[in-house]
Amino acid sequence: MHAWEQIQKTIDYIEQHLSEELDIGSLSKIAALSPFYYQRLFKRLVKKPVIEYIKLRRMAKATEHLLQLDKRILDIALDLGFTSHEQFTRTFKDTFGITPENYRKSPIIFNRMTKPQLLLNYTLIDENVPLITDGIVLEISRKHLNTNEYFSGYQAKVPVKFMEGLGVDSGEDPLINLWDNFHNTKNSITDLIPDGDELGVSYTCEEEGYFYYFAGAQSTALVNSEELTTWELPSGEYIICSFEAENFEGLVMDALYKALQYLYGIWLPKHNITTEAFSAERYANHDVNTTKMELWVKPIKNN
Numbered sequence: 652m653h654a655w656e657q658i659q660k661t662i663d664y665i666e667q668h669l670s671e672e673l674d675i676g677s678l679s680k681i682a683a684l685s686p687f688y689y690q691r692l693f694k695r696l697v698k699k700p701v702i703e704y705i706k707l708r709r710m711a712k713a714t715e716h717l718l719q720l721d722k723r724i725l726d727i728a729l730d731l732g733f734t735s736h737e738q739f740t741r742t743f744k745d746t747f748g749i750t751p752e753n754y755r756k757s758p759i760i761f762n763r764m765t766k767p768q769l770l771l772n773y774t775l776i777d778e779n780v781p782l783i784t785d786g787i788v789l790e791i792s793r794k795h796l797n798t799n800e801y802f803s804g805y806q807a808k809v810p811v812k813f814m815e816g817l818g819v820d821s822g823e824d825p826l827i828n829l830w831d832n833f834h835n836t837k838n839s840i841t842d843l844i845p846d847g848d849e850l851g852v853s854y855t856c857e858e859e860g861y862f863y864y865f866a867g868a869q870s871t872a873l874v875n876s877e878e879l880t881t882w883e884l885p886s887g888e889y890i891i892c893s894f895e896a897e898n899f900e901g902l903v904m905d906a907l908y909k910a911l912q913y914l915y916g917i918w919l920p921k922h923n924i925t926t927e928a929f930s931a932e933r934y935a936n937h938d939v940n941t942t943k944m945e946l947w948v949k950p951i952k953n954n
Contacts, residue, residue: 655769657682658696661689666766669709670732675701697767707764710746713739714763717755724751760827765905771913775921787906789894791918796886802850803840804833804867806880811860826851826864830937833866840879844869849937852882854929866937884931885949890914890924892946899939907932910946925951 661678678701679689693701709731716727728739743751747761768785776782781790807829830851837843847869856863865882873881892914896906911930919926931947 653773654692655696655773657684658689658693659767659769661693662697662767662769665705665708669705669712670730672732673705696769696772699764704764706742707746708766709733710743711763711765713743713751714747714754714758714761717751718758720755724755727751760900760904763904765908768909771909772917775917787894787896787909789892789910789913791890791892791914794889794891796884796889799886800884801870801872802852802865802867802882802884803843803870803876803879804850804865804882805829805878806863806865808856808858808861809864811862826866829864829866833868834938837868840868840870842870842872844871849934850882850884851932851934851937852929884947887949889947889949890919890926892918892948893943894946895943897942899941902942902944903937907944910944914946914948919948927951 661682664678664681665673675686675690679686682689682692684692690701693704697704699707713727713731716722716730717724724739725736728736731739733739733742740750740752743749743754747754766785768787770784771782774782776789776791779790779792781788783789807826809825849868850865852863852865854863854865865880867880867882870881873883892910894902894906894910896902926948927950929949933945933947934941935943
């Protein structure tokens with residue numbers, strides 16, 4: 652068994668026992684490693700110390716449980732292995748910046764710790780062959796776009812550290828307001844194609860430490876507006892990573908993080924492919940009913 656498989660065993664075990672006391676000694680025995688080497692290997696592969704990872708996974712679960720309004724916050728705290736309401740509240744606020752009570756009153760989508768699937772770091776799939784792992788279906792294919800496509804919407808400048816921390820660090824998702832703003836004004840935007848796809852694009856920014864993110868929908872042509880931004884998806888060959896998840900939040904959080912890590916960290920480097928400085932998230936609709944997405948990247952050199 653490979654070392655990453657030993658760590659994955661403990662990741663799966665942690666997920667199933669978040670309500671129980673979890674200690675390094677027991678987890679290292681499951682991995683058949685010494686406590687010292689287990690902690691070093693876990694941090695190397697997961698990018699977080701074991702205890703920190705357990706805390707953040709409990710907090711990720713807490714954001715789901717708090718939406719069940721028939722459950723008391725104290726019961727949720729105990730279910731997640733906390734000894735008191737106060738300890739749970741303090742940890743939740745330290746992680747997300749608000750109390751569980753305020754989150755329950757006004758829920759928002761948080762950037763949260765994703766359960767890693769280390770298999771994605773060591774499996775190279777062929778084109779058009781789906782990979783099914785941990786509730787995610789992922790497939791890579793190619794497509795030639797015959798003509799330029801246009802998308803109109805809004806643009807925001809986002810700290811690079813957000814992308815570096817996606818799925819690892821916790822906090823409020825800075826892109827939610829951008830998408831909400833677009834959807835709130837979508838009906839007033841002229842020249843949008845009826846039932847056209849929606850697109851989220853990450854691309855380079857001239858200011859160090861930031862990148863631009865665009866959120867919009869298909870339009871008939873370039874839009875001349877001071878408020879709106881138009882993104883032009885150029886014709887040519889694209890590599891497309893399509894994937895599905897069980898629900899929308901899982902799609903734009905956990906599944907998107909894993910797909911980005913796999914595409915840019917494994918698949919493209921293994922095929923010696925470099926791409927233009929943007930990646931596009933393509934949806935039928937960026938809304939709560941969507942469970943499918945495509946990542947479009949444009950090779951600089953065809954392979």
